Amino acid sequence: MSDAALPATVADVPTPCLLVDIDKVKRNCKRMTDTARNMGVQLRPHVKTHKTIEGGDITTAGTRRKIVVATLNEAEFFAANGYDDILYGFPISKEKLPRCQKLANQLSEFHIMYDSVEAMQWVKDTPLNPDKKWSVIMKVDTGYGRAGVLWDSDDVVTVAKAAVDADNVKFLGIYTHCGSSYDCTGVDELKKFGTTNTDRLTTVRDKLKSAGIACETVGTGSTPSCSKPADNMAALTEFHPGNYIFYDYEHVRIGACTLDDVAVRVATRVISHKPSKNQLVTNSGFTSVSHDGIKQIGEEFCVVQGHPNLRLVEMSQEHGKIRPATGDLDFGEYPLGTMLFLYPYHSCATAYNHPLYYVHSGEKIVGVWRPTRGW
Incomplete structure (x- = not known):
């Protein structure tokens, strides 16, 4: 749609439609960027909420680097528009590997996520260009119960070693989506939850360190927990929130925003x-x-x-x-x-x-x- 064809005002838009208040978007994104910077944590925004280049440019402050995607369609879309250092934040499955292979060869940095020895075997069996290695992050379940290796199980070492022992793989670290933060109400509950979630994730980090496995990346994400972060979240290396660009009524009810x-x-x-x-x-x-x-x-x-x-x-x-x-x-x-x-x-x-x-x-x-x- 050309600028000439745009409705002049909000009152003129066709309905139903989605309206995006650009001033609020910029304010929300600046607040999250400042929060991460003040805590000394790298912000790696998730793009699944908006799925747009414009939204990505605002959340990355124009760098077009360091994003998380939920789908390979998003990864390919953003890569085609000059984005790099992309994390596919979804446990890898065998049929997705050919598309991941192309992205890993194309980009300077493309990271995938896994949570089983079997999945890592699929990765090891998929070759990249001679100058490339798979960059992988192990997904950890800190209590949400969706995907990931259980944080308090011995499997965290076994599954991590499957990547560390592979010649064509670089083990980058660990990540959890702390989706249980959506069960919280109020800032105090969010901070208490964030403290527990971080303690569990750093316990995994320390357990891997004791086994001789270093974690360059220790990341967590959810808009509620990152909007009202616990103090100990400064021990992490990355935040991965996404919904904060828009927020919604659920976040209002939780207490993550107004x-x-x-x-x-x-x-x-x-x-x-x-x-x-x-x-x-x-x-x-x-x-x-x-x-x-x-x-x-x-x-x-x-x-x-x-x-x-x-x-x-x-x-x-x-x-x-x-x-x-x-x-x-x-x-x-x-x-x-x-x-x-x-x-x-x-x-x-x-x-x-x-x-x-x-x-x-x-x-x-x-x-x-x-x-x-x-x-």
Whole structure:
């Protein structure tokens, strides 16, 4: 879309669409950059939330280096646009190795993640150019229970040694995604969680050191824990948060940010009145908002900006149903065509539904971002 074709203001955008407040984005990113710098930790931002070059340029301060990706599509997209030092932050699987092989040969630094001896054998059996070695990070499970070697098991040494003993592999270190931080509420809980998570990760580091295995990288990531970091997280080498570029209502509820920090909204319009059900119908269904959050916290999962009594109570593919938490709707206050703005519960899931984002400063539309898609 050319600048000439851009809507002039937020009031002119087609709906539903995703709005990105560029001033809040820059403020959020500066805060996280400053946090990492002040703690003496390298920030390696995750790009999975926005999946855009523009967002990557802001989070890396224009260096186009040191990012984490969730998919190889993201890795290839960013590599094609001049990015380097990319970590594929997902346990490697055999069918992905040919694409990883191309990236490892292409880039000066491309890192992969593994969490089993079997996976490392696949890596060792996949050759790179003669001047190249696989750069690998062992994923550690510090309690989230998703992927990774259990932090308190003897397997951490066995799995690490599988990489250290390989001629064509460089063992870089360890990483954990501390996803359990999303179960916290308030700064005190976040800091307590961050302390425990870091202690577990550094325990693995020290256990490997005792076995003669050095960890150049000791990294952890999650937007809540990195937004309100525990003091001992300064012992780490890298932070890997991603959602902080946008934030969302989930992070507000956790206490990682305020509603004023949330940089994305879904713009929608009222398309129908249902007095018999005390409801407004909008043109934003689960394909523009996502269902994520509605099962977790019910009707409060999505905030309607400026209308604290309104609740998004139900969605079909392209329709949303809004009703008041208390009292009767004044339908005269919401004539057909009225624009409403929804703060999403989970900005990653919401953003993924949109082929482009309308970027604004104040009320003026200043550009569009086009995210990459696929795996």
